[in-house]
Amino acid sequence: MPGDKSASHRALMISALASGRSAITGLSPGLDVAATRRIVVQLGARVDDEGGDVVVVGPEDGLVVASDPLDCANSGTTMRLMAGVVSALAGRHVLVGDESLSARPMDRIARPLEMMGASVRGHGPRVTAPLRIEGSDRLHGVDYHVPVASAQVKSAVLLAGLGADSLTMVEEDVRTRSTTEDMLVLAGVGVQSTDLGEGRVVVLTPGRPRARDWRVPRDPSQAAFFAVLGALHADAQISVLDVDASPERIGFVGVLQRMGAELTLRMDGPTATLLVASSTLTATEIRAEEIPSVDEVPVLAVAAAAASGVSAFRDMGELRLKESDRFSASMRLAAALGCTVWSEDDDFFIEGLAGAEAFETFTLDAGLDHRMVMASAVAGLVGSGCAIGGAECVATSYPGFFDDVAALA
Numbered sequence: 001m002p003g004d005k006s007a008s009h010r011a012l013m014i015s016a017l018a019s020g021r022s023a024i025t026g027l028s029p030g031l032d033v034a035a036t037r038r039i040v041v042q043l044g045a046r047v048d049d050e051g052g053d054v055v056v057v058g059p060e061d062g063l064v065v066a067s068d069p070l071d072c073a074n075s076g077t078t079m080r081l082m083a084g085v086v087s088a089l090a091g092r093h094v095l096v097g098d099e100s101l102s103a104r105p106m107d108r109i110a111r112p113l114e115m116m117g118a119s120v121r122g123h124g125p126r127v128t129a130p131l132r133i134e135g136s137d138r139l140h141g142v143d144y145h146v147p148v149a150s151a152q153v154k155s156a157v158l159l160a161g162l163g164a165d166s167l168t169m170v171e172e173d174v175r176t177r178s179t180t181e182d183m184l185v186l187a188g189v190g191v192q193s194t195d196l197g198e199g200r201v202v203v204l205t206p207g208r209p210r211a212r213d214w215r216v217p218r219d220p221s222q223a224a225f226f227a228v229l230g231a232l233h234a235d236a237q238i239s240v241l242d243v244d245a246s247p248e249r250i251g252f253v254g255v256l257q258r259m260g261a262e263l264t265l266r267m268d269g270p271t272a273t274l275l276v277a278s279s280t281l282t283a284t285e286i287r288a289e290e291i292p293s294v295d296e297v298p299v300l301a302v303a304a305a306a307a308s309g310v311s312a313f314r315d316m317g318e319l320r321l322k323e324s325d326r327f328s329a330s331m332r333l334a335a336a337l338g339c340t341v342w343s344e345d346d347d348f349f350i351e352g353l354a355g356a357e358a359f360e361t362f363t364l365d366a367g368l369d370h371r372m373v374m375a376s377a378v379a380g381l382v383g384s385g386c387a388i389g390g391a392e393c394v395a396t397s398y399p400g401f402f403d404d405v406a407a408l409a
Contacts, residue, residue: 001218001226002398003028004244006179009036009077010155011214013085014187015056016045016063017162020211024054027216030397032075039082042066043089058211065091069130072097074323074368074396077152079129080109081180084156086135087118088163095131100323100368102129109156112144116160116168141166141206148318149292151176151248154202161204162189168206173199176292177248187212198289217244217271222398224252224296225374228303229405230276231261232356232382237277238408245272251291255300258284259307283309283352294318294326298375301330305337305359305379307352317346323396324367333372336362337379359383366390370397377405 008028013036015022027033037054041047044064046057063085070086072079072095079095083106086093096102107127110120119134120127141164146153154170158180161168181191181202190205223240230238243250245267253274256263259281265272281303288294297319304311319327331341331348338360340351353359361384366372373394380386394401 001222001240001243002030002400003216004219005030005033005221005397006077006151006177007183007214007216007244008033009081010180010183011216012036012040012047012056013081013159014183014209015211015214016040016043016058017085018058018187018209018211019060020058022056022058022211023050023213024056025052025213025215027054028219028397029399030395031073031399032078032396035071035073035075036078036082039070039072039078042068042070043086063089065089065093069094069096072101072129074098074101074393076101076104076323079106079131080152080156081159083109083113083120083131083133084159086133087113087116087120087160088137088139089135090137091135093133093135095129095133097129104128105321106131108148108150108153112142112153112157113160115142115144116140116157116164118160137163139164141168143169143171145171146173149174149176149289151179151293155180158184158202158204162206162208164206166206168204170202171199174289174292175200175248177246179246183214184209218242220244220249221293221295223274225299225378227252227256227261227263227274227276228299229378229381231256231263231279231281231303232306232378233278234357234382235278238275240274242271243274245270248292252296252300255284255286255290256303259303281307281352283307283311285312285314288315288318295371298326298330298333298371299378301334301350302337302375302379304350305334305339305352306356306382308354310349310351313348313350315346316348322369324369324372326369326372329367329369329372330375333364333376333379336360336364337383356382361385363387364389366393368393370394374398374401377402381405
């Protein structure tokens with residue numbers, strides 16, 4: 001599996017913010033992470049490939065303002081987290097992206113960053129890209145309650161807080177992936193994290209990260225595609241190795257187990273091996289708080305399409321704000337397979353076909369969304385085939401996906 005995309009972005013940013021040499025093993029090869037790599041170089045870090053590792057040398061005097069726009073390509077993680085980084089860097093910064101990224105809302109990061117003393121301007125009330133950010137070396141610490149569960153918003157505030165004049169506190173009602181705060185602790189930054197009910201409070205003490213070496217685990221969001229592939233295939237046994245097993249990242253495992261999947265996690269410290277075999281699935285109810293990023297919903301929709309009964313996907317409005325409208329796209333995919341689908345507000349429902357052998361052959365335009373490509377591919381592989389428009393965009397996160405799937409056969 002590729003290196004975890006979330007950890008890869010953060011390893012590059014934290015290493016660039018540090019002074020001195022950091023080596024990263026297992027960096028994601030996807031185009032999203034490549035965008036972050038280019039930007040940290042624009043800001044003054046040196047990045048080289050050395051014997052399979054990626055070495056980042058952060059400038060002794062800190063990052064500098066880039067003369068050209070910072071191109072985030074299709075990566076929402078790059079744009080939101082880098083907005084936090086440059087907000088603490090005095091000067092004018094312009095962050096741009098492709099057509100898809102330029103339609104995604106950035107007001108959710110603009111609000112807290114402006115509370116801290118930066119200026120963030122974009123188009124319209126949703127503050128879409130290009131973003132024009134006036135950074136400040138005199139940011140203020142903030143106590144910010146994240147209104148919608150988002151690890152990217154939390155991370156933008158924490159990264160800006162590294163350069164603030166006092167403590168920064170982020171409160172979330174639903175715990176999201178803790179990748180940023182965990183990695184900042186490993187880099188010597190003072191971070192305290194306290195779970196409160198279903199939520200969490202994170203308090204960060206300003207300071208510069210220390211250079212260190214990183215080992216990036218494998219991406220659990222990508223593992224979800226193979227978990228569903230193995231469960232739905234008529235004769236499969238798949239092991240996915242060295243997967244990041246943080247609780248907020250593996251909610252899909254509990255969902256599939258509840259549906260009856262022969263799926264186990266064999267833990268080995270912070271990572272796990274995921275073992276899956278051919279299974280018979282029944283419908284379930286899936287709530288957004290089980291999978292805070294909702295990134296795995298498209299492939300879980302494929303699992304629901306193969307299950308017996310009606311599966312309910314609850315509170316999934318956030319899907320509409322991803323690389324594409326994944327709310328509608330997940331429903332279109334299930335309908336293309338032959339399922340009856342319907343929605344009510346932010347919920348949608350899929351009446352399964354009681355087995356992937358009932359899937360219809362289909363054609364789907366993935367809308368430049370890598371997760372819709374991979375979910376469609378899983379459905380086609382376990383069913384009677386498919387044609388996917390825009391399949392090349394899988395390279396944003398997993399360039400070797402189709403090669404790895406072909407190797408399984």
